[in-house]
Amino acid sequence: MRLLPPELYSEIERSMPLACVDFVPVRRASNRVAEIGLILRDSPFGRVWCHLGGRILRGETIAGAIRRHATDTLGDVVVELPADPQPDYVYQWFPPDDTPADAPPHGVDPRKHAIGLSFVVTLSGAVTPRNEAHEFGYFAVGDLPTPLWPGTEGLLQRMLPHSR
Secondary structure (H helix, E strand, C coil), X not given: CCCCCHHHHHHHHHHCCEEEEEEEEEEEECCEEEEEEEEEEEECXXXXXXXXXXXXXXXXXXXXXXXXXXXHHHCCEEEECCCCCCXXXXXXXXCHHHCCCCCCCCEECXXXXXXXXXXXXXXXXXXXXXXXXXXXEEEECXXXXXXXXXXXXXXXXXXXXXXX
């Protein structure tokens, strides 16, 4: 996988949507989602809680991108995924100054327009928050922490019914 020079990546980020994976680790009880895993990170909105994820690199599979972001952010964890995972939801993220008038429910990201292939996943292994994650925690579905990245709660509401 080849990384782009920062100035070129910034230009691309300003010019076109980026393909990303978004994922939420969950714990189940009685075969239902009981807890949602979120990270606390710095963002353009200050320090906020949010789901995990990031862009898919050229030559990288969706499963590979999820695993890479999980280990980069949470350490030596294993993400349970099928060989060809299919998203639980597709969610868009728009910069506030570039949001179309007819945009469906979406998240806010002042840095870029992203198309998030969104997944509900199960983790195993010891979680050790690192890099962008200051903390990681599991939270009851009805008791999410604040503040949340703008759009994260909407994403969770849309993707969790598909995983039950």
